[in-house]
Amino acid sequence: LTYQANPHLPAGELWAQVLGWMLTRGNAGVYIERNNGGREVGLWPVSWPGVETRRVKDTGELVYKVTLEDDEWAPIREEGGLVRA
Structure with missing residues (x-):
């Protein structure tokens, strides 16, 4: 994961995208x-x-309901998109 975040995205591009969204x-x-x-x-x-x-x-466990936009894709396997913290 240090060099390749996932099969489609190098780690540097992942963090550049995340930083861009944060800004x-x-x-x-x-x-x-x-x-x-x-x-x-x-x-x-x-x-x-x-x-x-x-x-x-x-x-009382914290979870995140993840709904992907049309141009996004992630292999979310959790039922209903409810991802544990």
């Missing part, structure tokens, strides 16, 4: 793709307007 939109997000063992295997940029903070009713 122009005020914030940005990065989705951490994990393999079945829980190890990080990819980083995917997510624009901040598509991220909504929520709490799980039963546990």
